Amino acid sequence: MSGFTALDLARIQFGFTVSFHIIFPALSIGLASYLAVLELCWLRTKREVYSDLYHFWLKIFAVNFGIGVVSGIVLAYQFGTNWNFFSQFAGGITGPLLTDEVLTAFFLEAGFLGVMLFGWNRVGPALHCFASVMVAIGTLISTTWILASNSFMQTPRGYAIENGVLVPADWLEVIFNPSFPFRLLHMSVGAFLATAMVVAAVGAWHLLRKNDIPAVRTMFSMAMWMLLVTAPLQALLGDAHGINTLEHQPAKIAGVEGHWQNQGDEPLPLIVFAIPDMENETNHFQIAIPRMGSWILTHTWGGQIKGLKDFPKEDRPDATIIFFTFRAMVGLGMAMIGLALWAAWQRHRHAMYSSPWLLRATTVMGPAGLIAILAGWYTTEIGRQPWVVYGLLRTKDAVSAHAVGTLALSLGLFIVVYAFVFGVAITYIFRLMRSGPARYDAAHAATGGPGQAHTPSRPLSAVPDQISTNGSAQ
Structure with missing residues (x-):
């Protein structure tokens, strides 16, 4: 090739x-x-x-x-x-x-x-x-x-x-x-969340096709209760996992955020969209929210983190990939939280099993949990690069001589x-x-x-x- x-x-x-x-x-x-x-x-x-x-x-x-x-x-x-x-x-x-x-x-x-x-x-x-x-x-x-x-x-x-x-x-x-408890909880809850989405999608699919029997209603109801619990919980666990990663793998977080360097004492913006350029050490087409990055990453309005330029080039992860995989994971997570709240509101209105738009949205979002797991895994593993054992063995030194x-x-x-x-x-x-x-x-x-x-x-x-x-x- x-x-x-x-x-x-x-x-x-x-x-x-x-x-x-x-x-x-x-x-x-x-x-x-x-x-x-x-x-x-x-x-x-x-x-x-x-x-x-x-x-x-x-x-x-x-x-x-x-x-x-x-x-x-x-x-x-x-x-x-x-x-x-x-x-x-x-x-x-x-x-x-x-x-x-x-x-x-x-x-x-x-x-x-x-x-x-x-x-x-x-x-x-x-x-x-x-x-x-x-x-x-x-x-x-x-x-x-x-x-x-x-x-x-x-x-x-x-x-x-x-x-x-x-x-x-x-x-x-x-x-x-140090990272084991956070990864274990994040992955386990992610598996429950992904399964709840699959079960909910199957139930919604059958309800849309008028297979409105007690078993279908029960599976759909149980899945939506599980979604309502696990989706917000996963967001909290993800935040804790991110803080832990910032402490032990700061280069990964800098790559995830597309953050190159601090501007004096200015708070960090939240970069919603950009195209990181690893060669020229900059972002193209950047859209950012002022100060929000400091709040999310340090839980203060003025905190800062190390930028990618603070690390040698050979120790930087490829931000062009993990910048987008992370946002895919977070975006799907927010969508699942929104779906869970929507279903809770329709349940309150006694319309959860008959709302066609809710059922269609649930069916379409069936793979969302699994895709989020994949996006999170790509972020974690690619963000660890260029190390296969962080700080001890580089990936290029671990590969077989094929x-x-x-x-x-x-x-x-x-x-x-x-x-x-x-x-x-x-x-x-x-x-x-x-x-x-x-x-x-x-x-x-x-x-x-x-x-x-x-x-x-x-x-x-x-x-x-x-x-x-x-x-x-x-």
């Missing part, structure tokens, strides 16, 4: 594959907790609407979980194939953290997943609910370990360097590094394979969503077992064999 170096292609390939991977685990985190809540509600009330919703979303969760596992395997291999110098340098810390994720989280999820997917008619209600809760807890534990590893790369603590490689000096400091042609070929193959595999998976998930919740008939549900039809052997066994073109399960 003309104009690209091996480093460029390795970064693009990792960014491409991890972008797909983030979407599915984020939904798995939210859907697992949603399913646990639905089953707890069913146990407490015995209302069939909760059972119907549980089995509807369980099928979608099964497909999503399976695809998430597949996409995660690719990433594990890339650390060794494309980033072997990173693995050599930091593997003594990141390796055990990811191993702990497998031992404590993945095994917990795998151990109870079969009971969750296939045990409704085989085990008691309490045991089945316990399995659902354990799977939900497993997804959160998995998030904890992965974020601990990523946060260490952002704000490394508790390490020593021996013979040119990182070794742990204090595991508690390694895990509970030829440009080799990386270009593998990237092309990834694009083709991912377009097919994930295209089919996403299409199938959409068809499941279109089918809508239906009354679950436990008496006629497939029991499976040795020698029987529908013997459960994989997560996808939990979904129907066929879905007709109009979306109904066969």
